[in-house]
Amino acid sequence: DAGVIQSPRHEVTEMGQEVTLRCKPISGHNSLFWYRQTMMRGLELLIYFNNNVPIDDSGMPEDRFSAKMPNASFSTLKIQPSEPRDSAVYFCASGIGGGSGNTIYFGEGSWLTVV
Amino acid sequence: DAKTTQPNSMESNEEEPVHLPCNHSTISGTDYIHWYRQLPSQGPEYVIHGLTSNVNNRMASLAIAEDRKSSTLILHRATLRDAAVYYCILRDPLTGTASKLTFGTGTRLQVTL
Numbered sequence: 001d002a003g004v005i006q007s008p009r010h011e012v013t014e015m016g017q018e019v020t021l022r023c024k025p026i027s028g029h030n031s032l033f034w035y036r037q038t039m040m041r042g043l044e045l046l047i048y049f050n051n052n053v054p055i056d057d058s059g060m061p062e063d064r065f066s067a068k069m070p071n072a073s074f075s076t077l078k079i080q081p082s083e084p085r086d087s088a089v090y091f092c093a094s095g096i097g098g099g100s101g102n103t104i105y106f107g108e109g110s111w112l113t114v115v
Numbered sequence: 116d117a118k119t120t121q122p123n124s125m126e127s128n129e130e131e132p133v134h135l136p137c138n139h140s141t142i143s144g145t146d147y148i149h150w151y152r153q154l155p156s157q158g159p160e161y162v163i164h165g166l167t168s169n170v171n172n173r174m175a176s177l178a179i180a181e182d183r184k185s186s187t188l189i190l191h192r193a194t195l196r197d198a199a200v201y202y203c204i205l206r207d208p209l210t211g212t213a214s215k216l217t218f219g220t221g222t223r224l225q226v227t228l
Contacts, residue, residue, distance in 0.1 A: 004158075042218060042219075042220055045217065045218075056215065091158045091159075093158070093159075102206060102214055104161070104216055105161070106158030106159050106160065107158055108157060108158055109158050
């Protein structure tokens with residue numbers, strides 16, 4: 001299994017530019033999560049989807065952030081316009097529901113630097 | 116989500132057992148206890164989970180107190196590759212969908228030769 005695939009792995013962009021992060025969840029998983037990690041705030045849940053539908057976006061910082069999941073195999077997290085304080089590692093994760101496990105599998109992250 | 120409390124950091128010598136504690140005094144009857152770890156420069160990875168009984172897998176063992184208000188992750192023989200941040204998380208499983216993980220600050224485990 002290829003695992004959760006994220007792209008790009010690293011991105012450096014200038015303040016004000018649009019940033020799009022992409023995620024391909026594990027095939028067959030019906031839940032998808034976007035997390036952000038910084039030294040100051042640790043791992044924060046931004047938004048999560050179940051069966052392609054956004055369930056909880058209360059962690060999305062502000063209107064500059066948006067996430068979509070047009071189908072079961074693809075999701076995007078967009079920041080427009082980007083700001084230096086958005087610099088962080090963004091993780092995508094997927095899982096399958098039901099039962100006791102509900103194990104979530106994380107991608108390797110997208111390392112974003114906004115200058 | 117119910118809250119967990121973990122020590123900020125712990126140290127261990129290589130090849131020795133490590134016991135990572137977690138307190139969760141407000142755990143509900145349906146919460147599962149999950150442990151994840153995050154190696155440097157990687158995403159978190161699943162370690163183990165349990166509800167009431169102690170659990171073993173190839174990575175670790177999970178010992179759960181009888182009143183479920185605390186648990187301990189046991190690494191039987193720590194190696195340098197086990198140096199990571201270990202997160203203890205409570206999750207209430209939802210039927211048909213994976214419930215979210217809420218991460219605390221975790222325990223940073225250092226392993227030395």
